[in-house]
Amino acid sequence: MAGHSKWHNIKRRKESQDAKRAKVFTKLSKEIFAAVRESGDDPDTNLRLRMALTKARAENVPSDNIERTIKKASGEAGAVDYEAFTYEGYGPGGAAVLVQTLTENKNRTVSEVRHAFSKHGGNLGENGCVSFMFNRKGQLIIERDEEMDEEEFTLEAIEAGGEEIDTDENWFYIQTEPDDFEEVKKALEEKGYTFSKAEIILFPDVNTTLNDEHAEKMMKLIDALEDNDDVQNVYHNFEVEDEQLARLS
Template sequence: MSGHSKWHNIQAKKGKADAKRGKIFTKIGKEIMVAAKNGGANPETNAKLRDVIAKAKAANMPNDTITRAIKKASGELGAVNYETIMYEGYGIDGTAVIVEALTDNKNRTAGNVRYAFTKGGGNMGTMGCVGFMFQTKGEIIIEKTDETDEDELMMMALDAGAEDFAAEDEVFVITTTPEDFGSVREALEANGIEFLEAEVKMIPDTYTEIGEESAKKFQKMLDMLEDDDDVQNVYHNAESEYLD
């Protein structure tokens, strides 16, 4: 089965994640706070919160940090009100980019995102200008090991309601609808499967290949966006061996 994800070098991605772990925890903590505030602090009755907690655990976020974020959302530690905003635009060479932000200051965030687009040789567009080029999907990434039985894992995922299963060089990629993501993830968890990533994200229908020089500019834009505390996720359709 075909996969949507582009996981070329798992070790490089792990190293990058380790280097940015503090920032990653901050971003996921904000997601936990928003999920808990909107749907309640009990993950048993709040499916969105369960999904974000699974994402946190896949990123090796400590349990006490997760608990603290939930308490903050319930007002026990002084809550901050965050608003979800999506920005769409074009990177260099006409690549499509979607930026998801959680912010308490829309003007600050919009200015920072626009600046990053400009510095990377792109420009911000209007809502909907590239969104039609992406699909919202649940994606579960599992590292290949000698103990993993590919056929067994595939049947387990498909029986639980997964749409697709792909074996890449170093990982298995399981794709679901957003609605079935939670039940598929929980079924795999119940069978002791551990995840490198588990989240609902926007996946491009097609990818645009860019060269080395363009990739350098595009990477600069990605780094600026990922370093911004307001930016939660960046989705794009650029593909290059020169991109991290």
């Protein structure tokens, strides 16, 4: 069983995204569009599209939005093409930050990402400077209700192939190996569970804590990056405890 501390970053990221629902829909639509342009509109043969659809449905993106995006990507010759770029750097206090982007204008994106780092006490680094600190893992998050028994759910998640299972008062968290993600997800869906989050993300090997000054700047850096329409994901190893988060909020 995982300790609670490693999930604080996930929980805070979810709360931040919930407050920016429209931006989340836009970013997921962009990922679906790029996936279709890259390898076609059949999720059975297009893994990138299949993962994008899984994430979009977990975020409750309307089916009409998804279908419209797929049709647009499939049918428009000469439509915009997005390129994926990853940027790495250090936040205030030396926290590792990895930023995944999807853009039709690399120069604009790198300029805006660099500006966000600089403005909030960090600095953009060379490729590879922090990526070695992260590992790909599947992540499934299920909202708790009063009828869910923690011990029973934990056993079901383990039987489904979950690698690590954790919980707090509001959520169940399941971590998987990337190759096991879809199998675990399907097994839990067959038991009637629905997901608030279902995606493959990057987990840091080691988390770092920051003093209040650096922590406040770090949270502003994360928010600034996530607010950028070209930024798809922001990963970091900053660990904020509930008490510190309450002080800074």
